[in-house]
Amino acid sequence: MSRPHDGHPPAFPFGNPFRMIFPRGSWLSSKLVGLLNSFEESLAERLKKLKLKDQGDVLSLSWMRLAMELLSETHADVKDLITDLQFPVADWDEKWMDVYLDNSVKLLDICLAFSSELSRINQCHLLLQCVLHVLDSSKASPSREQLSRAHSSLGDWMKQISLRNPKLENCSTILHGLHDSLHLTKVKNSAKGKVLMRALYGVKVQTIFVCSILAAAFSGSPSPLVDLHVSDKFLWTEAFNDLLANVNGVIRNPISNGNPTQLKELEVVESSVERLYAMIGSDGNGLVEEEALWNSVSDLRKKLEKLSQGSDLLSKEVEGFFQIVLIGRDALLCNLRVDDSDSDIIIDSNVEQQVVR
Template sequence: MSLPQDPPRSFFPFGNPFRMISPKSSKLSPQLLAVLHAFEETLEERLKKLIPKSKDEVSMSWMTLAMQALCESHNDIKTLMSDLELPVTDWDEKWIDVYLDISVKLLDICNAFSSELSRLNQGQLLLQCTLHHLGSSSSDRLFRACSSLDGWRQRMSSKNPRIEKCGSILDNLIESSDKKVKKSAKGTVLMQAIYGVKVLTVFVCSVFATAFSGSTKNLTDMDVADVYTWAPSFKGLQNLVNEEIRIRFSSGKFTVLNELEAVDLSVRELYPIIRGNIHTIEKESHAKTVEELGKATKNFSQGLDLLAKEVDGFFQVVLSGRDALLANLRSVTLCNDHILGGKSDAQVVN
């Protein structure tokens, strides 16, 4: 698979919507400051845990941990809303617009990631078929094994159009951060917390889109102001992960996923052997290569299952938060309509 080398997206062509959002902490009460600091301390610890101890840790396992961190952080937003005792009736209308706008884009991204994981899973089924057919030395079974590997190679060289669209979705998600909203004291806490989670979300999603597309065009470098306590941890995480991804692609690798690379190496070694011995193959002399493919396929399959589970979990977290907000909005509307209806009836009676 040929890899286009794309320039890093260090700055945004329409200005950086992730520019500093002043916390204005001096205007917050001690109670609200405590709530905000607790939220940001948790976010900072989560970011620190995602910093790989070595560059080799940038893998499907890391992506699974990153998606878990997203689920936890978005759940923390729900908890924060409860702690702030900020009912929907107190929300600025633009807060609602921002929240719903972000959520629908995240659902689109989750669907794109799920489609790619499904595509990769179909590919690993071809690998399973290959291993099954290699259990026999008959020419017919070897032909089927070769056919399965052909299918795998074609699948890996193809593009997923839904992943190709993730770049524009991420750009729109970033732009949604640029909306001006009125902030009460509680609103300031809420929007600052959402900002932190949004930064983590864009970073993780950009890494996913890059890993799945095989191109750095979706990789985003965000400039976060140092006024946030979690900013140094985020910058360290972003710099290490993004740098390693760029190094791997620039060295000619077709993927940044260790598990997928191990499969690819085994396939590259085994494929010419099978094609050259389509009628017969010496199982003993090539048993080690087949065994390595089996181990790599198993690790790849397990990684896919875990990652797909976390992506689905994140989809459900975003969807449930969106549904809860819409349900609250409907209940408020119905309540207001009931009150207005009651007043109207009272006027008629009089």
């Protein structure tokens, strides 16, 4: 027998969907749930875009550029969400601000390390450009002196590219520290605060994931990689877990077999350099077949151009992400200074009134 009602059908015939999103005891208006759902659905779509079509793409510059681009979009979304929530900095818990400011400094350090490594790759690129120039300077077969100079430059390149950037070592420490502090902050008596903290948690998960892979690719080491485990209560959880399974096999399998991670475009350039280096010989006096030499030079030029273009595009994305983080940090500090100034004005006004009395 059906239960009596006032003539209106129940609002949620299959149960309250809000309860599936937030734990018992929480309540959010439909507007706040809509804002959060929109944010989390967008995050889920970005994570889906990062799934690999080719198993070698994860350590490629094109995948890394896309990952940084999507990460920037998510950080920009948080800024828009705060505006839509109409949640002024004055209402932020002091602990939230401390965590946000601390994390933003760490992200800026990571960006600087990535930029430093891309700059180092570009500087090494100049050595190979020198090799190509020397070998192309004569339409005939290169002289013994030219081959010797090219061989020396190739050797210098291999030595320089094998060096490890100390700034990348710090990335591993930073990322593991961010992971250790990764938790969904509990918020009391603030519906908007709950939405904000939940959104920031999603941003932090995506940030750690993307930056750890880039750091591993740049450093050639698995140490920056972290194990991320996410609750199934988020709208982006399924997309994230699928991505994690998709990417981890590509990165962790070579590591388990004793092979280091390496940037894809850099790896193919290195192979081309090693072949040309061996072909020329230590004193430039080896027997070099002209056609084989030009084929090797042409192959190196094509691969070097792809590496250069890819690193330039990734550098722009890293710089763009750096600016987003920096602008967000400056905006928070600016708002805090305004709040402090307003407080000082109120205090001065009260003192003045007391004096007049």
